[in-house]
Amino acid sequence: MPRRGHPSGAGVLVTTDVVIVGASAGGLTVAEGLRRRGFTGSVTLVDADPELPYDRPPLSKQVLDGRWPAERARLRDPDELDSLELDLRLGCPAVSLDAPGHRLTLLDGRVLRYRTLVLATGLVARGLPGQERLAGVHTLRTLTDSELLRAELESARRVVVVGAGVLGCEIAATARGLGREVTVVEPAAQPMERLLGPELGAEVARLHAERGVRLLTSTQVRGLVGEAGRVVGVRTGSGAVLPADVVVVAVGGRPATDWLTGSGLVLDDGVVCDERCRAAEDVYAVGDVARFGAGAGSGAGAGEHGVRLENRTNATDQGLFVAADILGARAAYRPVPYVWSDQFQVRVQVYGTVPEGPSAVRIVQGSLHSRKFVAHVATDGRLVAVVGWNSPGGTRTARALLTSRHPVPHAP
Numbered sequence: 001m002p003r004r005g006h007p008s009g010a011g012v013l014v015t016t017d018v019v020i021v022g023a024s025a026g027g028l029t030v031a032e033g034l035r036r037r038g039f040t041g042s043v044t045l046v047d048a049d050p051e052l053p054y055d056r057p058p059l060s061k062q063v064l065d066g067r068w069p070a071e072r073a074r075l076r077d078p079d080e081l082d083s084l085e086l087d088l089r090l091g092c093p094a095v096s097l098d099a100p101g102h103r104l105t106l107l108d109g110r111v112l113r114y115r116t117l118v119l120a121t122g123l124v125a126r127g128l129p130g131q132e133r134l135a136g137v138h139t140l141r142t143l144t145d146s147e148l149l150r151a152e153l154e155s156a157r158r159v160v161v162v163g164a165g166v167l168g169c170e171i172a173a174t175a176r177g178l179g180r181e182v183t184v185v186e187p188a189a190q191p192m193e194r195l196l197g198p199e200l201g202a203e204v205a206r207l208h209a210e211r212g213v214r215l216l217t218s219t220q221v222r223g224l225v226g227e228a229g230r231v232v233g234v235r236t237g238s239g240a241v242l243p244a245d246v247v248v249v250a251v252g253g254r255p256a257t258d259w260l261t262g263s264g265l266v267l268d269d270g271v272v273c274d275e276r277c278r279a280a281e282d283v284y285a286v287g288d289v290a291r292f293g294a295g296a297g298s299g300a301g302a303g304e305h306g307v308r309l310e311n312r313t314n315a316t317d318q319g320l321f322v323a324a325d326i327l328g329a330r331a332a333y334r335p336v337p338y339v340w341s342d343q344f345q346v347r348v349q350v351y352g353t354v355p356e357g358p359s360a361v362r363i364v365q366g367s368l369h370s371r372k373f374v375a376h377v378a379t380d381g382r383l384v385a386v387v388g389w390n391s392p393g394g395t396r397t398a399r400a401l402l403t404s405r406h407p408v409p410h411a412p
């Protein structure tokens, strides 16, 4: 059984070949990637969360609606973790880093001296700024968050979701599937607009409207309304109050880097790293926390400031990439971004990046009417994204066009 607790180790100095901070999709993949490539050195994997490593996508879907017990969201079973021969320190946050000195300090006072460090700390859910704490208000990032929300959804009648990004839409779909009255409030004109653009975002709006979700787009939230310490409503920009038994704030996350202040690393909405995902000598970053390719103009839309991808596939791909780089491979990390989302039995998939500005959308397979299609999104005649709606096969095939050097015949 992997080690889950740890005696207090204040002041103890431990030397490890590789230390990985964050034992979720990105961090665990680095550990596995190292072992798979035959690395026999010592690997320490630490995480603030006391749970065995688990996956996050089911937390807004199968775990939240009760189809899966929490254990089913585990990334690996205990035997598989054992076979990796890790020093697994769960429930043990890293609190400071001295990058030039190669030293990491944990909350229990233990100091880990490493040869190589990997930062895979992901995101922290954002709340509503300046809002007093009220019972019945939730964010969703961890397994505990999902279980607490699920418990409250059991007795709630009216649920208000603040934010119609991917996560907000998934939570709304799940709550609606459980029979709750669901209202979603979103300042943008369409749900999931940042991921899909306005035209395809309108399809998400249609899906939710058909299933009985009340969607208030182009609507600001002014604050929450509480009574006796519990939320009773959400006040919109117009002053109207939307009654709520439960409110879910799904307004995105910020990189979990507060503890890295003063570490010597460059922090700018993530850990800034080069196209090999190196943040400093012997320090890498992977997954949601990593802003990679800075200054290199590498793929995935990276410019001077690099790019940070918040999706499950990137966490694994980047984890494998970094494991290889630690062991001597030399390449630039240039992924094709990929996000999927499941809502009301619809799978939406996006390869590439839909730009913020104007773009042209063309349905190249199926139709909006049939609720099964593949769309090309282009800017300046160049294909920049492929969006699939209940069409996994066609979407995967179209992905190849994004990396092709040849002109795309159907580019809008």
Ligand SMILES: Cc1cc2nc3c(=O)[nH]c(=O)nc-3n(C[C@H](O)[C@H](O)[C@H](O)COP(=O)(O)OP(=O)(O)OC[C@H]3O[C@@H](n4cnc5c(N)ncnc54)[C@H](O)[C@@H]3O)c2cc1C
Pocket (backbone or CB within 6 Å): 021, 022, 023, 024, 025, 026, 027, 046, 047, 048, 049, 055, 056, 057, 058, 059, 060, 092, 093, 094, 095, 120, 121, 122, 123, 140, 141, 142, 167, 256, 259, 286, 287, 288, 289, 309, 310, 311, 312, 313, 315, 338, 339, 340, 341, 342
């Ligand atoms: C509810 C939900 C549903 C999602 N659904 C989808 C989906 O359908 N499709 C998709 O593509 N993506 C989805 N995502 C996004 C996807 O799960 C993330 O992109 C992925 O989890 C990123 O992995 P990561 O390892 O980089 O970070 P995380 O999974 O966030 O893991 C970071 C880990 O670091 C730990 N940590 C943080 N700070 C410290 C510290 N100081 N010391 C020690 N440990 C620390 C945390 O406890 C955490 O375990 C979803 C995310 C959420 C929250």
